[in-house]
Amino acid sequence: MTLEQIAAPGSEWWRTAVIYQIYPRSFADASGDGIGDLPGITSRLDSLKELGVDAIWLSPFMTSPQRDAGYDVADYRDVDPLFGTLADFDEMLAQAHARGIRVIVDLVPNHSSDQHVWFQEALKAAPGSPERARYIFRDGKGENGELPPNNWESVFGGGQWTRVTEADGTPGQWYLHIFDATQPDFDWTNEEVREEFRSILRFWLDRGVDGFRVDVAHGMIKKDGLPDYTPPADADSMGGGEDDVPYWGQPGVHDIYRDWHQVMAEYDGDRALCGEAWLPTLQQTSLWVRPDEMHQTFNFPYLMTPWDAERLRGVIRESLDEFGGVGAPSTWVLSNHDVVRHASRLALTADNPQGEGIGPKSAGKPDAVIGLSRARAATTLMLSLPGSAYLYQGEELGLPEAMEIPDEFRQDPTWFRTNGERYGRDGCRVPLPWSADAPAYGFNDTGDSWLPQPDEWARYARDVEEGDADSTLNLYKRLIVLRREHALGSGSLVWEDAADDTVAFRRGDIHVVANLGTEPVELGGDVTFLVQSEPFTGTALPPNTAAWFTKA
CATH class of the missing domain: 3.20.20.80 (Glycosidases)
Known part of the structure; x- marks a missing residue:
C-alpha cells in the first residue's frame, strides 16, 4: 500500500x-x-x-x-x-x-512572532483598526491606562501583557502574550x-x-x-x-x-x-x-x-x-x-x-x-x-x-x-x-x-x-520490530494479577510485566523471553526492569 x-x-x-x-x-x-x-x-x-x-x-x-x-x-x-x-x-x-x-x-x-507582517501592521495601525483586531489588543487600566488589562502571568514568567508605543510616540494599548513578549497571541474570534x-x-x-x-x-x-x-x-x-x-x-x-x-x-x-x-x-x-x-x-x-x-x-x-x-x-x-x-x-x-x-x-x-x-x-x-x-x-x-x-x-x-x-x-x-x-x-x-x-x-x-x-x-530496535510483528499497536489488553509494585498485563499470548519496586519479582512457570529491558537470567524480574515473554 x-x-x-x-x-x-x-x-x-x-x-x-x-x-x-x-x-x-x-x-x-x-x-x-x-x-x-x-x-x-x-x-x-x-x-x-x-x-x-x-x-x-x-x-x-x-x-x-x-x-x-x-x-x-x-x-x-x-x-x-x-x-x-x-x-x-x-x-x-x-x-x-x-x-x-x-x-x-x-x-x-x-501566537506569531512580533516580526510577523500582521503584527508589524498592527503596531503601525490605530486602536480599533482591522490590523489590531487580528491580535488581542486592549486598553490598560488605571487613570492613564498604565496598568495591564488583567493580572495574567506568562508561562515564561512575568506578566502576559506588554504596552506599545503608538505612532505619535505616546504610551498606548497593551497586547496579550501567553508566552514571551515577542509572541503576541492571535485573536481567534476573528x-x-x-x-x-x-x-x-x-x-x-x-x-x-x-x-x-x-x-x-x-x-x-x-x-x-x-x-x-x-x-x-x-x-x-x-x-x-x-x-x-x-x-x-x-x-x-x-x-x-x-x-x-x-x-x-x-x-x-x-x-x-x-x-x-x-x-x-x-x-x-x-x-x-x-x-x-x-x-x-x-x-x-x-x-x-x-x-x-x-x-x-x-x-x-x-x-x-x-x-x-x-x-x-x-x-x-x-x-x-x-x-x-x-x-x-x-x-x-x-x-x-x-x-x-x-x-x-x-x-x-x-x-x-x-x-x-x-x-x-x-x-x-x-x-x-x-x-x-x-x-x-x-x-x-x-x-x-x-x-x-x-x-x-x-x-x-x-x-x-x-x-x-x-x-x-x-x-x-x-x-x-x-x-x-x-x-x-x-x-x-x-x-x-x-x-x-x-x-x-x-x-x-x-x-x-x-x-x-x-x-x-x-x-x-527490538521493541519496535516486535511491536509490529505482533500488531501490539491495535487491539486491547488483559490485566493480570501481580505484585503491588508491578504493572502486568497480557497482549494476546505475550505477557508484559514491569517491576517498579525494590525487590525482584518471580514470574514463575516456563517462560520464554521476547525482550528484557535489562539483561538478566532466571525468572526473577529485577527492580526497575520490564520484560515481554510467553508461557508454555
Missing part, C-alpha cells in the same frame, strides 16, 4: 504509529554552523528507517527570529534560512516518503485569522505533509471578558493541573478543530492532527479527539505519571477507557522538547514542575544508573500498549538531561524571564551524539554546537551503541 492510499475506517496509520520527534536544530547539522537543518535530517533518514519508526514529527522550522527556538513564527509559508529552503524541505519529504516514513510538521497557531490558517494548512498539505502537531492547542480561545486569574502556587505552567483557567481549554477551541478536520478530509492519505493540550483530566483531554475533531492528542497525564505502579496502572486504564470512549487511539509519550528527559525525570528525588528544568543548583538530581534503568523499563512497557507511541530524539540512545550547562550558554526564554530562577528546557535540547570520536560527536563536521554537549555524550553516541547488543538503541 502506498502512503497516499486511504485505510479502511478504524485502521488509519496514525492509530498505531510509532512517531519520532525531531527537534531540527539539535538533530543533525549539514551546514556546519552549529545548528541542525533540513539537509541534516535528510542525511540521517536511513538511521530512522533502521530504528523502525512509522513517521517523524518536526518541531518548527518555519521563518522565525528564533526568540523561542522557532515557536515564534514570522512566515508560516517558508523555511527559516537557519534550516534551509523550501526545496530542502521538499527533498527531505520525498526522501522520507521513499523510505515509508510519514512527515508531521509543527504548527504554531496560538474570521480573518481563521481563514489565514485554513490557507496555511492547505499550503503544507499541498506539499505532501501527512499531518500537523498543533502547538498550544488548548490556548487559542480566551474566556469572555478576560477575567483576572491567579494560579495556585504549585500550578503547572501549561495548565495541566487546574480547572477553568481563562486562557486554557476554553470550549470554543473545539469549533476550530472541527473546521480543521474538514480541511484535512479534503486530502487523501489519512492526514492527521495531533494536539498539544495540557488539561487537568484524561476525560477533558479526550474531548479533543472526538470523531469530528483532532485525530490524536498527547497523553500528558501519562507522561507526567511518577515511577509508581499503582498510579501507572491507573493512568493506563483511564487512558484506554477515555480515548476508547470517543473512538480514538490513546497516545503514549515519555519525553519531548519541553520536559526533562525521562532517563533523568523518572529518578528525580525532589519536585520538578513542568518547565522548571534541571541545572547545577537544582535539588533532587537523579542517579544516572537508576534513571536509565527506569527509562528503559518505561519504554519497554510503553511500546507494548495499544495506540500510538511518540519517541523524542535521543531517547533511543538513553540520553539523560544535560544538567550542567553553564549559565552563559543558556538560551531558553524561561531562564531570562525568571532571572535565572528556572533553568527551563535547554537540558533536553542539546544536539545529538552520532559518532563518539567525531567533532561535535558527529552532529556536524566542524565541532560547532548551539548548546554545549556534555563530555559524557561520547558513550551515548549512536556508533557506540550500534555495536553493543545490550545498548538502549538496540533495545528500542
Whole structure:
C-alpha cells in the first residue's frame, strides 16, 4: 500500500504509529554552523528507517527570529534560512516518503512572532483598526491606562501583557502574550485569522505533509471578558493541573478543530492532527479527539505519571477507557522538547514542575544508573500498549538531561524571564551524539554546537551503541520490530494479577510485566523471553526492569 492510499475506517496509520520527534536544530547539522537543518535530517533518514519508526514529527522550522527556538513564527509559508529552503524541505519529504516514513510538521497557531507582517501592521495601525483586531489588543487600566488589562502571568514568567508605543510616540494599548513578549497571541474570534490558517494548512498539505502537531492547542480561545486569574502556587505552567483557567481549554477551541478536520478530509492519505493540550483530566483531554475533531492528542497525564505502579496502572486504564470512549487511539509519550528527559525525570528525588528544568543548583538530581534503568523499563512497557507511541530524539540512545550547562550558554526564554530562577528546557535540547570520536560527536563536521554537549555524550553516541547488543538503541530496535510483528499497536489488553509494585498485563499470548519496586519479582512457570529491558537470567524480574515473554 502506498502512503497516499486511504485505510479502511478504524485502521488509519496514525492509530498505531510509532512517531519520532525531531527537534531540527539539535538533530543533525549539514551546514556546519552549529545548528541542525533540513539537509541534516535528510542525511540521517536511513538511521530512522533502521530504528523502525512509522513517521517523524518536526518541531518548527518555519521563518522565525528564533526568540523561542522557532515557536515564534514570522512566515508560516517558508523555511527559516537557519534550516534551509523550501526545496530542502521538499527533498527531505520525498526522501522520507521513499523510505515509508510519514512527515508531521509543527504548527504554531496560538501566537506569531512580533516580526510577523500582521503584527508589524498592527503596531503601525490605530486602536480599533482591522490590523489590531487580528491580535488581542486592549486598553490598560488605571487613570492613564498604565496598568495591564488583567493580572495574567506568562508561562515564561512575568506578566502576559506588554504596552506599545503608538505612532505619535505616546504610551498606548497593551497586547496579550501567553508566552514571551515577542509572541503576541492571535485573536481567534476573528474570521480573518481563521481563514489565514485554513490557507496555511492547505499550503503544507499541498506539499505532501501527512499531518500537523498543533502547538498550544488548548490556548487559542480566551474566556469572555478576560477575567483576572491567579494560579495556585504549585500550578503547572501549561495548565495541566487546574480547572477553568481563562486562557486554557476554553470550549470554543473545539469549533476550530472541527473546521480543521474538514480541511484535512479534503486530502487523501489519512492526514492527521495531533494536539498539544495540557488539561487537568484524561476525560477533558479526550474531548479533543472526538470523531469530528483532532485525530490524536498527547497523553500528558501519562507522561507526567511518577515511577509508581499503582498510579501507572491507573493512568493506563483511564487512558484506554477515555480515548476508547470517543473512538480514538490513546497516545503514549515519555519525553519531548519541553520536559526533562525521562532517563533523568523518572529518578528525580525532589519536585520538578513542568518547565522548571534541571541545572547545577537544582535539588533532587537523579542517579544516572537508576534513571536509565527506569527509562528503559518505561519504554519497554510503553511500546507494548495499544495506540500510538511518540519517541523524542535521543531517547533511543538513553540520553539523560544535560544538567550542567553553564549559565552563559543558556538560551531558553524561561531562564531570562525568571532571572535565572528556572533553568527551563535547554537540558533536553542539546544536539545529538552520532559518532563518539567525531567533532561535535558527529552532529556536524566542524565541532560547532548551539548548546554545549556534555563530555559524557561520547558513550551515548549512536556508533557506540550500534555495536553493543545490550545498548538502549538496540533495545528500542527490538521493541519496535516486535511491536509490529505482533500488531501490539491495535487491539486491547488483559490485566493480570501481580505484585503491588508491578504493572502486568497480557497482549494476546505475550505477557508484559514491569517491576517498579525494590525487590525482584518471580514470574514463575516456563517462560520464554521476547525482550528484557535489562539483561538478566532466571525468572526473577529485577527492580526497575520490564520484560515481554510467553508461557508454555
